[in-house]
Amino acid sequence: MATRKEFLKTAGLVGLAGMVNPTVAMAQAAAPKAARSGPGWADGSRLVVSVSMQFEAGGQPDNPESPFPRNMLKGYKDLPAATWYEYGYKEGIPRMLDNWDKYGIKVTSHMVGSAVEKNPALAREIVQRGHEAAAHGLDWSPQYMLPYEEEKKFIQGGMEAIRKATGITPVGYNANWLRRGDNTLTILQELGFLYHIDDLSRDEPFITKVNNIDFVVVPYTLRCNDIQLIAGQWFSTDQFLRQIKMEFDQLYEESAKRKRMMSISFHDRIGGTPQLVKATSELFAYMQQHPGVVFKRKDDIAKMALADKHTIRE
Template identity: 70%
Template sequence: MSSRRKFIKQSGILALTSTVQSFTGKSISQNKQSMQSKEKTYWPDGSRLVVSISMQFEAGGQPDNAESPFPKNMQKGYTDLPGATWFEYGYKEGIPRMLDNWERLGIKVTSHMVSAAVLKNPFLAKEIVERGHEAAAHGMNWATQYNMNYEEEKKFEKDGADAIEKITGVKPVGYNANWLRRGANTLNILQELGFIYHIDDLSRDEPFIIKVNNKDFAVVPYTLRNNDILLIEGKNFSTDQFFNQVKMEFDQLYPESENRRRLMSISFHDRIGGTPQMVKTTNELIRYIQQHKGVSFKRKDEIARMTLDDKTTIRE
């Protein structure tokens, strides 16, 4: 009996297949492949939505009396010693705590490094790379570069990149200007120096390609909306407010990713995002995001290379 039931079942399937083929000219397996092809992810690696996290390594490279949470009432000629300790927290506690958190979460991030900070804390810079994270350039120091002439800016960017490579053994391919304020020559210089992408752009929620020196150059957009320096320090958000703001961003982008390529950017700074309360909040936030199917976390150099290799990438 069991063999007969098996035979009848198989015969029914074959008959159904034959019927479907007679109407469509395709087998069931062919129809299945056709349906799957319509379920596009819009990312060439099959991700539904990509999350990119920045970990700014700036502390230790700041100028004297740099902006801090303390009142701006220091008299000229004196050094804001307590303010300096606020920055010291970034490399003494902040980045080490964030690195442990990324490891617990199983994700890799991009660290935009101010080279003066790298030179002051070389072992920490090496650890970031050894743990599998990207070392990207963030200028030689905190100087503005939009007002530099061509040769000054080229030296500024090259010296910064060379310092990172000397300390970490990795040549940076991504760039972030101080407060995103690049100059008219910045991209041309970056292309000449071998960089493949920059992040100083807020115009899209997905990466795109531009022409620089008649060559393709990737733009991996940054964020101010999901940025601790703007929300926590600038707007005095609580950790709950930060969590909810970033969560709402994800909850909107995730359904959008059914129909178009979506990139979500989140940014943390060493002395802000590395505090205990922020690391705890970040852990809960990332675990919430990780519960959603098809979400992947990528370094920005990975995103840039994928963008440059993909023929369907938006071009401007």
Template identity: 30%
Template structure:
């Protein structure tokens, strides 16, 4: 059953550490090498429109399109690791297991720098249409790949496109702390999974560099900086009474490009100058919410997940 009401007019007031008004979650999507690829044995290439509207026949291998993906794992990853390291910031890397297997040096570097690695599927795909057995296999394969390449165990989950009515039950059974397959709120919230509370940390589509990927999607780092700054300013103002959460979504083949990355760089510098901003991984946010959210929420209604 859908929940179109959520917290309503009186969301819970959960203070962040140090009295912060906004918890900023930096999310880096590491997918390159896990997309559909004829070279990898798939029947079709990833059908993604790029380069301001250019596309190709997905039934034919296209080396130029492959190279757009390769940029993320060859250059974008190192640009962002250096950017975060220079500022002492920790991010959540939503990583596909197969992508890390194809670049174990990057996997080790992400873990070395203390970033969280969140499960993003073994392949870069959604779970819609999968049987429960197939979903469980996908989750376990992703988890095993992250553990083998980076030496850490993921506690969060997010996949492209969609999950099924069974996904969250399986995640709970497999020991995951949260998932982010939602765009429904500016605060974490609980859903009911077989009578128990499961935590959802919503993601965001507007504060996301996906705006630069697709038909006619040409923009500048200045555009992205403005969107990020305006979003933070709004949430900081609202955070005076109800502290909020903000997600920043980055894809290494998109936001890893110099012009967009420069807009992100400017935003990070701006956000670090704003009073009341807490940069945190999604695991940190999840654990804080679980420890500090009131036992009785303003509206004790949870989305039911089919059993």
């Protein structure tokens, strides 16, 4: 597999027995059953693994959240924190791209528009190497409180930045910290999006109706997320690796009987560190030893969900 350096050169960046309590039995019979998927994945996959690579660095505001204490005097910039973010596009994403190639997997990169505008060549490289460019807003501003037209302009701005840099019009969306507003899905559907990920309610994709048209939810994760575990809870790489392996083992067991999807999320300045990429290498090697495990981009997952009559509808 070509290294990133080689790629850049060639591409040019182009029932228990016994009595059952009758009261309990009656309650169970009367309770509505949660919707469950039918057969597994239509393409014969046993467990689908969905990897996110957040492209955010460079689009952050002044004095953003970072590992440094938030004790800067008003009016001054946190310059060391800025370098922590720079690591994401200088080292993190390039290192992760080589690691994805090493294991032959394709991921979905949720791109902040302003980050793409500052590093268009990197955004273009992500797409040229076979990964999905998905939208992640124009910048780090929250959008859930924006009036309809302002939110639409905000989403369109991020879309246009990605399209200008990569030539690709994104079909997937991720709001800042998953916090969409009442109008978000309507706007996304009107703009031609196919799916969003701002939902934690299932371990498989499902379909909702937006403007009376099918719209897919490809659920995201906080349990298998480096910003939540490594940066937020200060997990060691060993703890991170063990947690995700345990999640994988349980979902793989369940996938023998029903459709299952596992979501994992990496952020440019966190997931692209040497130690975490090394842990990820061990993780992917472990997963690929299991028959029927496949890695898919979220746009491909959404298309499969739409085409499958057994996909859950809510």
